[in-house]
Amino acid sequence: MEGWPVLTVRRLTLAHLWVAFATFGLAVILGVWQMWARSPLPAPWHSPANYYLSVTAHGVSMAYVLTTFFIMGFGYFVAETSLQRALPGKTWAWLAFWAGIVGVAMTVASILSGRASVLYTFYPPMTATPWFYIGLVLVVGASWIWCVLMIVAMATWKRENPGRPVPLAMYATVANAVMWLWTTVGVAAELLFQVIPVAFGWTQLIDVGLARTLFSWTLHPIVYFWLLPAYVAFYTLAPRAAGGRLFSDTMGRLSFILFLLYSLPVGLHHLFMDPEHSTGFKFLQMTLTVLVTVPTLLTIFTVPASLEIAGRLRGGKGLFGWIGALPWERPMVLATGLAFFMLWFGGFGGVINMSLAMNAMVHNTSWVTAHFHLIFGGTVVIMYFAIAYEIWPTLQGRAFASTKLLNLQLWLWAIGMMVMTIPWHVLGLGGQWRRVASFNYADPRIAGWGPWVVVSLIGGLILLAAAVLFIVNLASLRRATIDTAPPPFRYAVAVHPPTRVPAILNGFWFWNLCVAALMAAAYGFPILHGLAMHAPGAMAHRMGGG
Amino acid sequence: MTEISPATGKTWFMIAGALVVGLALFAAVMAFVVTPLSQAGSLGLSPWVAVCRAFGLSQTPPPTRGGYLVGTTPVSAVVFDRGLIERLAHADRREGARTVAETCAVCHGAEGVSENPAFPSLADQSAAAIYKQLSDYKTNARINPVMSAVVLPLTDARMFNVAAYLAHDNGFAGLGPRWPVPDPEIIALVRDGDPGRTLPACESCHGVNAGGPIETPRLYGQKQAYLLAQLQAYGSGARRNDVYGRMRSVAQKLTPNEMTRLAAYYQGLR
Numbered sequence: 001m002e003g004w005p006v007l008t009v010r011r012l013t014l015a016h017l018w019v020a021f022a023t024f025g026l027a028v029i030l031g032v033w034q035m036w037a038r039s040p041l042p043a044p045w046h047s048p049a050n051y052y053l054s055v056t057a058h059g060v061s062m063a064y065v066l067t068t069f070f071i072m073g074f075g076y077f078v079a080e081t082s083l084q085r086a087l088p089g090k091t092w093a094w095l096a097f098w099a100g101i102v103g104v105a106m107t108v109a110s111i112l113s114g115r116a117s118v119l120y121t122f123y124p125p126m127t128a129t130p131w132f133y134i135g136l137v138l139v140v141g142a143s144w145i146w147c148v149l150m151i152v153a154m155a156t157w158k159r160e161n162p163g164r165p166v167p168l169a170m171y172a173t174v175a176n177a178v179m180w181l182w183t184t185v186g187v188a189a190e191l192l193f194q195v196i197p198v199a200f201g202w203t204q205l206i207d208v209g210l211a212r213t214l215f216s217w218t219l220h221p222i223v224y225f226w227l228l229p230a231y232v233a234f235y236t237l238a239p240r241a242a243g244g245r246l247f248s249d250t251m252g253r254l255s256f257i258l259f260l261l262y263s264l265p266v267g268l269h270h271l272f273m274d275p276e277h278s279t280g281f282k283f284l285q286m287t288l289t290v291l292v293t294v295p296t297l298l299t300i301f302t303v304p305a306s307l308e309i310a311g312r313l314r315g316g317k318g319l320f321g322w323i324g325a326l327p328w329e330r331p332m333v334l335a336t337g338l339a340f341f342m343l344w345f346g347g348f349g350g351v352i353n354m355s356l357a358m359n360a361m362v363h364n365t366s367w368v369t370a371h372f373h374l375i376f377g378g379t380v381v382i383m384y385f386a387i388a389y390e391i392w393p394t395l396q397g398r399a400f401a402s403t404k405l406l407n408l409q410l411w412l413w414a415i416g417m418m419v420m421t422i423p424w425h426v427l428g429l430g431g432q433w434r435r436v437a438s439f440n441y442a443d444p445r446i447a448g449w450g451p452w453v454v455v456s457l458i459g460g461l462i463l464l465a466a467a468v469l470f471i472v473n474l475a476s477l478r479r480a481t482i483d484t485a486p487p488p489f490r491y492a493v494a495v496h497p498p499t500r501v502p503a504i505l506n507g508f509w510f511w512n513l514c515v516a517a518l519m520a521a522a523y524g525f526p527i528l529h530g531l532a533m534h535a536p537g538a539m540a541h542r543m544g545g546g
Numbered sequence: 547m548t549e550i551s552p553a554t555g556k557t558w559f560m561i562a563g564a565l566v567v568g569l570a571l572f573a574a575v576m577a578f579v580v581t582p583l584s585q586a587g588s589l590g591l592s593p594w595v596a597v598c599r600a601f602g603l604s605q606t607p608p609p610t611r612g613g614y615l616v617g618t619t620p621v622s623a624v625v626f627d628r629g630l631i632e633r634l635a636h637a638d639r640r641e642g643a644r645t646v647a648e649t650c651a652v653c654h655g656a657e658g659v660s661e662n663p664a665f666p667s668l669a670d671q672s673a674a675a676i677y678k679q680l681s682d683y684k685t686n687a688r689i690n691p692v693m694s695a696v697v698l699p700l701t702d703a704r705m706f707n708v709a710a711y712l713a714h715d716n717g718f719a720g721l722g723p724r725w726p727v728p729d730p731e732i733i734a735l736v737r738d739g740d741p742g743r744t745l746p747a748c749e750s751c752h753g754v755n756a757g758g759p760i761e762t763p764r765l766y767g768q769k770q771a772y773l774l775a776q777l778q779a780y781g782s783g784a785r786r787n788d789v790y791g792r793m794r795s796v797a798q799k800l801t802p803n804e805m806t807r808l809a810a811y812y813q814g815l816r
Binding site: 261277278279280281283284287288291444502503504505510514517518521525526529 | 567570582
């Protein structure tokens with residue numbers, strides 16, 4: 001496939017990534033202000049209404065806009081560069097982009113009107129203006145078009161290349177697309193059948209238990225939807241950037257399949273403290289949650305093993321000598337190291353959260369906020385940066401003159417994230433509530449929290465500096481001279497490049513059957529039981545006095 | 547790479563399917579059979595009900611004995627809800643006065659001021675505080691060789707009456723004026739607690755209008771020997787009718803010396 005010279009999705013990818021990163025930059029500013037508001041230092045514009053408006057905007061921007069647009073943009077890029085054929089259905093892709101933009105505009109306008117401060121997880125019976133939800137449905141609808149395009153791209157390629165293994169980067173991207181289609185069923189059902197009718201005022205009551213159950217269906221795999229691009233980079237970009245080879249292509253396929261299987265039937269672990277479910281189903285989903293550690297551990301083995309190959313090829317000796325021999329000056333390698341470091345802490349916190357009994361200690365505390373910032377803001381977003389640095393030269397046809405500022409930015413981000421989230425973990429164990437607009441530090445019982453919150457605010461400021469530097473780094477490439485055009489984009493080659501793989505590791509129909517069976521077992525009974533019980537509805541609480 | 551025959555391909559599907567189903571079955575058996583059955587015994591549930599409860603199907607509450615879950619240790623059966631507070635407010639004090647004269651006065655004094663250092667004075671206590679202890683003796687949440695026997699014949703209504711009568715300002719002299727004990731360390735403990743040991747200030751509940759739990763007793767003027775005995779009983783866990791173990795957690799952190807001085811401080815100087 002040497003005859004593939006032209007990247008036809010250049011503008012499409014750039015459009016998506018710029019929307020993602022511009023939103024990200026604004027959301028970081030809001031995040032810092034929120035830390036300021038919760039600290040003992042007097043923050044400007046501080047009122048509970050402004051705080052919850054800001055938290056909603058921050059959450060929606062980071063969780064829905066940054067992620068969805070980044071994943072779509074990167075997916076188009078992977079589809080074309082890994083399959084080495086033009087992306088089919090580019091008109092549809094642009095249609096999806098503009099639908100997403102309209103959705104974001106509606107959502108942002110709703111939030112700014114003050115009538116949508118329901119946080120990004122909605123929390124019915126709090127009810128926002130319907131345009132908030134409809135805007136988000138448009139964004140999700142756009143991502144569905146992306147999913148179909150990814151699946152079609154892979155299917156077309158397989159038809160043209162019978163018997164050949166789908167390149168791992170594309171296989172993983174399609175795994176994510178398939179997972180996302182399953183994931184969004186829950187939230188779509190919640191919004192279309194429960195929340196939006198209430199938001200329009202057609203009904204006044206909402207079954208909160210059912211709504212939370214349907215949202216939990218989405219709430220865990222959505223995190224893996226955000227995470228999988230980072231894993232794509234771990235498996236297919238980092239080994240090549242380090243100058244080595246992927247230790248095992250099969251391990252990679254297996255990991256992505258296991259993520260597809262075990263990120264879905266586990267969402268009840270977000271509802272351990274909710275009364276509407278029996279302990280049995282919570283226990284069942286906890287046990288299935290434990291299985292998510294398997295692909296994580298496979299990755300923790302395979303990716304360092306791949307880097308070790310690179311380190312030894314570069315002359316690293318001894319048990320750990322290869323680590324020092326790695327080319328840490330390359331952003332993708334550095335980001336992978338930092339991401340694994342943060343994954344270690346964040347993963348440990350996650351094991352506490354998913355334990356049915358231990359969850360009670362931390363459920364409504366800053367511990368949980370710390371956990372998801374460390375995993376998502378840390379491990380995932382730092383890999384988004386690294387991916388951007390990796391593909392931007394190809395997208396712009398220019399190369400970075402130096403990686404110094406790139407690496408400084410990655411270091412700042414990782415340090416800022418640790419400085420911010422370690423205090424949150426400590427405060428969470430001390431009982432500090434999350435989702436709270438301010439604290440009365442004059443109360444001697446919580447006065448001791450103040451210094452910790454100030455430290456986390458400092459972490460937030462470091463993160464803000466890193467975010468600004470990131471935008472500056474990308475923008476600087478736009479102005480760079482063209483004479484250092486990069487070589488064509490390549491993915492990591494496996495130690496044993498697959499020539500044929502079993503059909504089960506080259507497609508998804510069988511795994512979809514497994515997901516269907518697992519979801520029926522994990523969610524079928526709780527949802528049907530909830531419907532049959534006719535739980536009393538809760539009165540809608542309309543935001544902004546509407 | 548070896549050629550993969552269709553048969554081998556099918557084997558992969560079989561193995562993968564068996565693994566996925568097997569792991570899910572294992573999780574289900576743990577969730578709906580092993581865990582409920584292992585917990586059924588201590589809750590006094592039949593195996594069938596335990597399994598149904600794991601599915602969320604059985605609304606049957608676990609069996610209780612004397613108001614408590616079977617297999618659990620009672621702390622107190624008293625719940626200060628609106629009904630109970632109204633019954634205390636509308637109790638028959640005249641009948642309560644008779645019971646006090648016949649039953650309580652011998653030890654606790656005719657006007658609620660005890661002469662015996664081992665017996666607490668009841669004057670100045672709230673109806674909620676007295677009722678809580680009477681009820682706890684009745685349900686064996688608190689055990690005392692004398693009091694557990696004394697409350698046996700008392701009905702709930704009569705306990706309300708006694709509590710209401712003793713709490714009512716009916717001309718009792720009360721405990722009379724006292725001089726504070728000049729013990730700076732203990733005063734600091736009483737007023738500020740000791741954050742280093744996560745010891746709350748005594749006054750945060752026992753102070754006048756401190757806003758502690760409704761059943762919190764007044765301590766000023768109480769018998770020193772009685773106070774010391776109670777602190778020791780909480781510290782050893784012999785007394786355990788304090789909701790959420792509030793007093794046990796406090797007493798476990800006090801030294802014997804502090805207990806003695808606290809008891810002296812609260813009795814005060816005549």
